[in-house]
Amino acid sequence: MDPDFSPLDDLLEAEDADGYLVDDTSHNSTQKYLSGFEAHDPFVTLYTPEKTILLVSALEYGRAKKQSRADEVRRVAEYDYRELVSEHGPAEAKARAHAEFLDEYDVASVLTPERFPLGPADGLRERGVAVEAEESDRVTEIRATKTDEEIEHVRAAQNANEEAMRAAENLIAAADVEDGTLVYEGAPLTSERVKEEIEVTLLRHGCGLDDTIVACGANAADPHDQGSGPLHADEAIIIDIFPRSKETGYHADMTRTFVKGDPSEEIRERFDLTHEALNAALDAVEPGVTGADVHDVVCDRYEEAGYDTLRSNATAETGFIHSTGHGVGLDVHELPRIASNGEELKPGHVITIEPGLYDPSVGGVRIEDIAVVTEDGYENLTSYPVELVV
Amino acid sequence: MDPDFSPLDDLLEAEDADGYLVDDTSHNSTQKYLSGFEAHDPFVTLYTPEKTILLVSALEYGRAKKQSRADEVRRVAEYDYRELVSEHGPAEAKARAHAEFLDEYDVASVLTPERFPLGPADGLRERGVAVEAEESDRVTEIRATKTDEEIEHVRAAQNANEEAMRAAENLIAAADVEDGTLVYEGAPLTSERVKEEIEVTLLRHGCGLDDTIVACGANAADPHDQGSGPLHADEAIIIDIFPRSKETGYHADMTRTFVKGDPSEEIRERFDLTHEALNAALDAVEPGVTGADVHDVVCDRYEEAGYDTLRSNATAETGFIHSTGHGVGLDVHELPRIASNGEELKPGHVITIEPGLYDPSVGGVRIEDIAVVTEDGYENLTSYPVELVV
Numbered sequence A, B: 001m002d003p004d005f006s007p008l009d010d011l012l013e014a015e016d017a018d019g020y021l022v023d024d025t026s027h028n029s030t031q032k033y034l035s036g037f038e039a040h041d042p043f044v045t046l047y048t049p050e051k052t053i054l055l056v057s058a059l060e061y062g063r064a065k066k067q068s069r070a071d072e073v074r075r076v077a078e079y080d081y082r083e084l085v086s087e088h089g090p091a092e093a094k095a096r097a098h099a100e101f102l103d104e105y106d107v108a109s110v111l112t113p114e115r116f117p118l119g120p121a122d123g124l125r126e127r128g129v130a131v132e133a134e135e136s137d138r139v140t141e142i143r144a145t146k147t148d149e150e151i152e153h154v155r156a157a158q159n160a161n162e163e164a165m166r167a168a169e170n171l172i173a174a175a176d177v178e179d180g181t182l183v184y185e186g187a188p189l190t191s192e193r194v195k196e197e198i199e200v201t202l203l204r205h206g207c208g209l210d211d212t213i214v215a216c217g218a219n220a221a222d223p224h225d226q227g228s229g230p231l232h233a234d235e236a237i238i239i240d241i242f243p244r245s246k247e248t249g250y251h252a253d254m255t256r257t258f259v260k261g262d263p264s265e266e267i268r269e270r271f272d273l274t275h276e277a278l279n280a281a282l283d284a285v286e287p288g289v290t291g292a293d294v295h296d297v298v299c300d301r302y303e304e305a306g307y308d309t310l311r312s313n314a315t316a317e318t319g320f321i322h323s324t325g326h327g328v329g330l331d332v333h334e335l336p337r338i339a340s341n342g343e344e345l346k347p348g349h350v351i352t353i354e355p356g357l358y359d360p361s362v363g364g365v366r367i368e369d370i371a372v373v374t375e376d377g378y379e380n381l382t383s384y385p386v387e388l389v390v
Helices: A004-013 A029-035 A058-067 A081-088 A091-106 A119-128 A140-142 A150-174 A193-206 A217-221 A265-284 A291-304 B007-014 B029-035 B058-067 B081-088 B092-103 B118-126 B138-144 B148-174 B190-203 B217-221 B265-284 B291-304
Strands: A019-024 A042-049 A052-056 A070-077 A109-112 A130-133 A177-178 A179-186 A211-216 A236-241 A254-259 A325-327 A334-338 A350-354 A356-357 A363-366 A371-374 A377-381 B019-024 B042-048 B050-055 B070-076 B111-112 B130-133 B176-178 B181-184 B212-215 B236-241 B256-259 B324-328 B336-337 B350-353 B356-359 B361-367 B371-375 B378-380
Touching: A004 B356, A004 B371, A019 A029, A019 A052, A019 B256, A029 A042, A029 A377, A042 A091, A042 B361, A052 A058, A052 A091, A058 A070, A058 B256, A070 A217, A081 A091, A091 A119, A119 A150, A119 B118, A119 B130, A130 B118, A150 A179, A150 A193, A150 A254, A193 A236, A193 B190, A211 B361, A217 A236, A217 A356, A217 A363, A236 A363, A254 A265, A254 A363, A265 A291, A265 A350, A265 A356, A265 A363, A265 A371, A291 A325, A291 A334, A291 A350, A334 A350, A334 A377, A334 B361, A356 B111, B007 B019, B007 B138, B019 B029, B029 B042, B029 B050, B029 B138, B042 B092, B050 B058, B050 B092, B081 B092, B092 B118, B111 B350, B118 B130, B138 B336, B148 B181, B148 B190, B148 B236, B148 B256, B148 B350, B148 B371, B181 B217, B190 B212, B190 B236, B212 B217, B217 B236, B217 B361, B236 B361, B256 B361, B265 B291, B265 B350, B265 B356, B265 B361, B265 B371, B291 B324, B291 B336, B291 B350, B336 B350, B356 B378
Parallel strands: A019 A109, A052 A070, A109 A130, B019 B111, B050 B070, B111 B130
Antiparallel strands: A019 A042, A042 A052, A177 A179, A211 A236, A236 A254, A325 A334, A325 A350, A350 A371, A356 A363, A371 A377, B019 B042, B042 B050, B176 B181, B212 B236, B236 B256, B324 B336, B324 B350, B350 B371, B356 B361, B371 B378
């Protein structure tokens, strides 16, 4: 099933533009989404309300014909690209070929993503094509609503994610404690070692990943600290895993907090409160509610318990100091925002809910599930248990 | 030791520009190189002949101060970014903050990489800053010459690469053959399974990677085929591994060709000839020689033996149908080119030499080493043996 591109058609009409142009590799999720094609070198996608056309190198032509969602695939060679390069150099050759390509489809004006490349844009402008970067980032708005197929891709990545979390938890469970430090197979058990276990498990289940967070104690009090060094008993260890399926490109995202040994009463209270905030936020998820509403539920819960939030104190450095969640798809962070500026939730939105509390003197606690908004509420794609003590 | 940025100074002077501006994440190697900083979100680097200044979010400020090679690090918050966003939206807020930032350093005109983002560029132009994408991609030229430290980074990645190649070869060696298909632990040994072994081994040695090629038989006759499905006895299996160190960001690159069982006389001849071509090309590597000269050595060898090359036949689909090699560094493919348009080699260039022969009726054979150009020749960074039969 193809996504609903009508909001893009509306934008083109409102801005009086003939088409939407992307010039990027498929590492750019808007390119991958619009083209339905994966390639490491930049290629061009021209979207018009009538059809989508790809312009690729000869090398990618056969694969693009087979794999992409485009109605037509063209080759730069059809525009005498090699001859143009020898005569004018690669930048001008590209501009000439692209201008001719657009002209063939009667496209004299295009909108582009905000980060469309400047050199090619100026090259087209010099040849009379109107090129305008559009701020609204309409395709990312369209991407927020997932098809059933996309939801299955996220679910598959989340299954791999749970295997990886299990491997991490098992490693921590199997460790001994010596002088307050976790020890495994005769060596201190480090963040790095647990991350390696997570990443190897993900690979074995068809996923890669950019980064993993395994942060312990005071490290974990900074929500952006990736964690390093030996893990300690009786301290909170935050594990946040956000793998990408190598096959589909879709992500999952989940966080758990573990303590090996005996958590302090302070850690336990924060954990229980965070678990309540998670459940309260999930309960609030349904179409028509905004991401801001869901974020407010979490802030309410924390503030009632006496903690700072960024809502109650914009410069807070302890307490709940990030937003409640975000959309997940081809990008690990995408729309909608579950935050003070969060959009209205719609069926098919895939979102995280990830409340957390941070304080250097206590450590960090965060619990994150991933869920899909349904017609009448949500389905939680997470089945991993929420238990503090390993 | 800092790289020699004087060619960039020369360019700025020739083009009468005040600075060189990059707005990208550190996934862009020019950004990583100029800034010496890694961040997943876009940030700004302003290079001037006097100094390099970073403009980052508050979140990255502390880390940028510690880790980057910049002389100064500034925060967008210093330009009332939040207030600007509420008043004008994120795109205009960014343009205003960046324009003010440039003005503070008396920079009224900038050159940028060819793929600088269009929206921010137009935003600066509207505020009177002259912004021009420069075609020569001068920083990639500078990046071609590695410092001793960079060479050590490549060497470390190559060590991990050799461990991964060893793991792959061991897996093929341990397989049985049933009806011509490799079988391991009761299941057909597939390209996918060997890739998994390679990628897990790389992870265990601190490297990630984008892709791996494990291609057998007719698959391997297309140099860009990544390979899939069961591996077969008596057929050539090309394994091409190009990992990236997670710590340093530098790559290595190596290819070997293996046959499990008995290679045909045809495969053996092509393998031996390719090995000779590799050694002849390496022998030709020294400062002052061009990448084109080295490529010619390989073409000579193949053509003398009666094979097509792209030099003798630009549309050849069998024979030696790619270039001889490329630079390796923060990008797995970078300057210099070891190809018909290859640049003059200089001490500190890190290059691959990767001759190969392809024919769907025979399969593919490729052997690739990675080497650094020295004052009087080259040092081969590859120690993995070149042996066909496993």
